[in-house]
Amino acid sequence: MAATLIHQPESATVATDLAFETRGLTKRYGSIIALDSVDLAAPRTSIGLLGANGAGKSTLIKLLLGLIRPDAGDARVLGRDIRTDAVPIRAQVGYMPEGDCLPADATAADFVAHMAEISGLPSRAARQRAADVLYQVGLEEERYRLIKGFSTGMKQRVKLAQAIVHDPQLVFLDEPTNGMDPQGRDEMLALIARIHRMLDISVVLSSHILDDVERVCRYVIILDAGRLVAAQSLEEPGQVGDALFVRIDGDPAVFAARLAALGVEAELGNPERGRDELTIPRADAAAYDAIRDAAADLGVPLRSLRARTRSLEDLYFGNVAHQRGPDGRVA
Helix, strand or coil: CCCCCCCCCHHHCCCCCEEEEEEEEEEEECCEEEEEEEEEEEECCEEEEECCCCCCHHHHHHHHCCCCCCCEEEEEECCEECCCCHHHHHHHEEEECCCCCCCCCCEHHHHHHHHHHHCCCCHHHHHHHHHHHHHHCCCCCCCCCEHHHCCHHHHHHHHHHHHHCCCCCEEEEECCCCCCCHHHHHHHHHHHHHHHHHHCCEEEEEECCHHHHHHHCCEEEEEECCEEEEEEECCCCCCCCEEEEEEECCCHHHHHHHHHHCCCCCEECCHHHCCCCEEECCCCHHHHHHHHHHHHHHCCCEEEEEEEECCHHHHHHHHHHHHECCCCCEC
16 A cells, blocks of 8 residues: 655745754753753754663753753754744654553544644545555554554554654654564664655654664764764764774783874773773774884784774764763763
């Protein structure tokens, strides 16, 4: 069954290459700073919003949707100001909340059709669109069942369906795999990837699970304790960074000092975690030359030398560790 796509009129769209942008965006809850002067320019693609619980992910989404107001700074979503254009923004944006907020005594078909009508579709078109979208998320046969009888995975699919029923340009998914078993999680991530590719909807996937983001997203935003610690592509070569990993027979600290004297910085591993490697962030010709010269100068053999692209885990923990001090507290 092919989906019938519903397009906003030309006058409803503001031309921009960005999904959203923020400048000094700040939100406080009493003495707690939930979001601390965040500056962002996020492209229209599949975006991972990554951070531990309490990092500020849900607060950022609610600010961008105009559901709460910032204490300082400003932001634009699809080119529109969140302070003055909250309603037009929500007409072009979908939202899948984290919590269980579905009406238990409604069928999936009735609820999703109702959400389509709220978005401005006539009743008959809303019911057809709801049927199309429920088919896309794998609930065609269950669409006339009451939601109270659904499993966690099925409820997550209903929430996804209502988020895209009005054919948004951008959709925010807040912890979409929360509470799902491994098979359900795999299926949900595949659905999200397909929505981005086939329906050309920009996706913001908010999660604390690195693997979810790495499997679906082409761009990542990392928050920690309300602060932005990284925002970059995961797709272009060198953006996450090619790294060299070196093991020697000798004192790694002495070897790192010699590399530094040769103009190449190296990071010491953590022996307590089984990491006795030196990490050189960039695997360029100068790094290889410095490793060769340092080994020759110090008369130490190399046990291993390998290069690989740094993973999202490296990027996440490296940036969060930099953000925090030696005691693990935010600097």
